[in-house]
Amino acid sequence: MSDEARDDLLYTHHHHPFHEGINVNYSFPTGTATAVSIVDSSSSSSSAQNLQNFGLPHLSFAEFLHGSSGNYDARSSAVFFGDNQASVDVKEIVGESAHTPNCSVSSSSTEAEEDSSKGEKDKQNKGSEYRGGEDSKKVNKMLKKKGEKKQREPKFAFMTRSEVDHLEDGYRWRKYGQKAVKNSPYPRSYYRCTTQKCTVKKRVERSFQDPSTVITTYEGQHNHHVPVTVRGQAAAAGLMLPPDSVLPIAPPHVGLNPHHNPFIHMGQFAVGGSSSTPPVASALYDPTPTTTTLPIHHYHHHQLLPDYGLLQDVVPSFVLRQEPHSQ
DNA sequence: CGCGTTTGACCAGCGC
DNA sequence: GCGCTGGTCAAACGCG
Numbered sequence: 171m172s173d174e175a176r177d178d179l180l181y182t183h184h185h186h187p188f189h190e191g192i193n194v195n196y197s198f199p200t201g202t203a204t205a206v207s208i209v210d211s212s213s214s215s216s217s218a219q220n221l222q223n224f225g226l227p228h229l230s231f232a233e234f235l236h237g238s239s240g241n242y243d244a245r246s247s248a249v250f251f252g253d254n255q256a257s258v259d260v261k262e263i264v265g266e267s268a269h270t271p272n273c274s275v276s277s278s279s280t281e282a283e284e285d286s287s288k289g290e291k292d293k294q295n296k297g298s299e300y301r302g303g304e305d306s307k308k309v310n311k312m313l314k315k316k317g318e319k320k321q322r323e324p325k326f327a328f329m330t331r332s333e334v335d336h337l338e339d340g341y342r343w344r345k346y347g348q349k350a351v352k353n354s355p356y357p358r359s360y361y362r363c364t365t366q367k368c369t370v371k372k373r374v375e376r377s378f379q380d381p382s383t384v385i386t387t388y389e390g391q392h393n394h395h396v397p398v399t400v401r402g403q404a405a406a407a408g409l410m411l412p413p414d415s416v417l418p419i420a421p422p423h424v425g426l427n428p429h430h431n432p433f434i435h436m437g438q439f440a441v442g443g444s445s446s447t448p449p450v451a452s453a454l455y456d457p458t459p460t461t462t463t464l465p466i467h468h469y470h471h472h473q474l475l476p477d478y479g480l481l482q483d484v485v486p487s488f489v490l491r492q493e494p495h496s497q
Numbered sequence: 498c499g500c501g502t503t504t505g506a507c508c509a510g511c512g513c
Numbered sequence: 514g515c516g517c518t519g520g521t522c523a524a525a526c527g528c529g
């Protein structure tokens with residue numbers, strides 16, 4: 171599906187992804203988080219189990235994020251952000267690079283792959299440019315053609331209620347583009363991880379249906395630790411955390427793996443402006459009080475954010491079915 | 498000076 | 514083939 175067609179889907183249909191995924195709602199002091207995990211069907215059973223684990227009442231929100239319940243796969247990790255209102259929708263996309271599903275892939279999934287593969291071409295050809303690499307020029311960009319379809323990077327999208335567009339996640343990002351989005355008054359911003367040889371990208375845009383909501387889509391996996399010692403926001407964010415929280419806590423891999431994110435590890439979520447703007451202390455989410463969890467089947471439509479537009483852009487067809495209501 | 502942002506231009510893919 | 518749209522590039526610029 172073309173981007174346009176995708177947008178048409180986004181904005182004209184009322185497809186509700188929550189009908190197809192497993193939903194987990196979390197209530198915590200400042201709001202509610204709704205997570206939707208969309209996983210490869212070939213591993214659906216284990217992932218379902220993992221999500222079930224997340225639904226256990228004894229798990230804190232941070233633990234939910236941490237995915238510390240044993241067999242939870244790194245690909246199924248989620249990063250949450252929040253502000254004082256802390257309402258987060260999460261949709262996770264597992265790409266074929268991590269797992270090649272046997273099941274049929276919907277058009278939306280296929281197109282998401284094409285989109286990212288297009289980006290991959292640039293990654294390979296141009297990735298070194300802005301980081302001071304050789305002088306590969308525009309011509310080079312043209313060399314890669316359609317035949318070289320690259321594996322799709324894992325995509326991961328979530329929605330956050332926030333006044334700030336660009337949410338701090340501990341990594342350093344360089345903005346490389348901004349585009350007006352069809353049917354939306356709000357532009358979409360494109361960021362790349364500034365770490366050398368890290369190809370992770372993310373897109374950030376504000377929901378036009380709910381301007382208080384920011385939609386963030388990550389693509390790819392970090393191949394490095396959270397740059398906690400670099401100047402800028404990471405270092406500044408580190409100042410807000412207890413000393414031990416800024417230590418790298420896991421090997422580099424997954425860009426969105428909360429294991430690797432000190433903010434998440436601490437259950438804190440920094441919401442900042444641009445990458446050059448230190449996060450605001452008041453925007454931190456304090457997880458310590460009465461973080462509670464709800465059963466996995468228990469979700470409230472009124473808590474859901476109205477716009478799943480961008481999310482659909484990365485929706486694969488291989489999804490888990492929602493747990494049946496038991497009450 | 499290094500790094501990040503801005504922004505117009507360019508390209509690919511798609512539908513018509 | 515043309516137009517539209519999303520995604521990316523890269524020069525110019527800003528900031529600390």
